[in-house]
Amino acid sequence: MYDLIGKKWWFFIFSGIIIIPGIISLILWGLTFSIDFTGGSLLELKFTEKNNQPDKSKLEKIIRENKLELVSLTQTGGNTYLVRLKPIDKDQNENFQKELNKQFGQVEELRFEIVGPTIGKETTGNAVKAVIFASVAIIIYITLSFRHIPKPYSSWKFGISAVAALIHDVLLVLGVFSIFGHFLKVEIDSLFITALLTVMGFSVHDSIVVFDRIRENLTKSTGTFSEIVNNSLLQTLARSLSTSLTVLLTLTALLLFTGESIRWFIIALLIGIASGTYSSIFNAAPLLVLWEEKKKS
């Protein structure tokens, strides 16, 4: 029988290696939030006249002259630009459009968004609440549904270990996106929060499958806790890998064939779900063992 649990420290170290760069990035640079959270205006402009294309400095100058506060300006395609501004109203936007038309002829407004600062604050608050509530609800649910495990093992430890694995996944995704945000200007938007919560769901999904087998084996087999957990891990390994593979296959299809608009959403899911599988096998269950061993010594 292969001894997975014996190598638990190696698994913890591996987790550390992949998570720590992200944490450093989070501390140094934080996250790049979209206007969903910060409030502001966003314009996507397409300059259709080939012979009269703007460049960044020209655009910046027009924005300054119109007394608009620029947050960032990025070229998203050959002739499209994404302009992020402090909140502006419709009239300001109309004047700005007129000015652009004067200088560059036809300009198509692909997107125009305004998010008021209060809405942004609420979205942030709700996202944080959702993550905290989901974690607490999961601990309670696991504690309840594992309440029949034989003594001396306590079901709330299962809940907390599952949530520890979940935090592992959330930290990894946040960290990676902090790095993406700094170097690639990837923004955290509402869709990202959706991805994060899905990752949490999946992570717990995986942990529960492993825990369920531990619960079953605790009542049936003999041996030390560590041996039972090790057996349970090996027995569920094929399932965990197969399931992750199917989910990753669908996600890869989405990534390859859908457009720009949900690309980062899919990438967040890919990273998170891969991490979820890893953490439920190599972190959540070994953590339980570590906890039981600590109690004895």
Place this chain on the structure above:
Amino acid sequence: MKSLRIKLWLIAVITVLAALIDLPQSFPVEIPWGKQTLKRIIQAPRINLNLGSFSLQKSFDTRLGLDLSGGTHLVLQAEMDKISSPDRQKAFDSAKSTIERRINLFGLTEPVVQQAKVGDNYRIIVEIPGVTDINQAIDLIGTTAQLTFREEATSQASEATPSSFLEVWPKDSGLTGNNLIRSQVSYDTNTGSPQVALEFDSIGAKLFEQITSRNTGKTIAIFLDDQLLSAPKVNEPITGGQAVIQGQFTTAQAKELSVLLNAGALPVPLKIVQQRQIGATLGRETIDKSIFAGIIGMITVAAFMVFNYGLLGLVADIALIIYSLIVWAIFKTLPVTLTLAGIAGFILSIGMAVDANILIFERMKEELSWGKDYFTGLKLGFDRAFPSIRDSNISSLITCAILYWFGTGIIRGFAITLSVGIIVSLFSAVTVSRTLLQLLYKD
């Protein structure tokens, strides 16, 4: 084995029903029939039921969210500072119906106007699909409602063929919504029929007294945003600032009128706090790409299952197809508004649907390797895998519920599609595949 037959029929009926609902609006089919070709247009059924007083009309359409259809999303905040707290809900309702009226005035298609109260914030969410230049409409939506009372023209000045209602009642009486305290539905004490009661403030009461004595026997017209709401006839001069409008109202009609009058009585300034305009090209491309991605994803998963589990995998694939048919049918029936995130949730739930089957099959493999015969292995596989399928899916449903609770817009769409997917997957992966497998191995 009788129960097995019943189950099988049930699954067949559900599948056919779902498939019918899934049919697109019009789907031309050509079947070669001897020398001729049979041409027919198949379409999703419409329910048109009339049983006595009970009637049910339903058509099954795919409803697309703004990010797919393109359109404008607006969030307006109603500023309630000047409205006393007991009147706020009334003012809020009035603001909503005023906005609906204004949008309909512009002939914009299928607008969705919703109220959202967040803490002390009264908000109205407006979604207008379709891409037209709606800046004008947005201007109008944001303005405060104006209620005016107008008088008829004196007989010599009245025009022969008035071109608008404003010309029928050309004289501004000077009385406006500002003088109206509130309006509500009341009932005639004699006949019990519904009527609309108006209550004026002291200045309004005096003005109204003057106006009604000038116009006894004539009509007074009430306009909201220059649109005629009602033109009641004055029977006698009204003193004291309490008036009622009588007519052949149903309670609903009286309510509607009073809500609109309140829009003038309790005017709330509206501020745009969020605005999004999404182009339609983004949407069309995205749908096509997502459908394509979904099909590719499904084929890959299906191939993986057959490769890994052989005949069992094939059964899982059939269950997966039934699953997709049912989920899509539910989306069209409820209906669930499909957004980008929603479609992603659906495709993701395909992966989760397969998970239940993988859990069962892996368990079966184990039981078989411990020397059980095929039928026992099958039974044990289902029975022993069930607790983990149940627990893991319930925890996912909990996450969905929390997402729905805290989320707005796209997040909610995602939560709904994912939970529908999870619930249906429990049926397809457990009941459907089990019934099919029992059919294969019955002895």
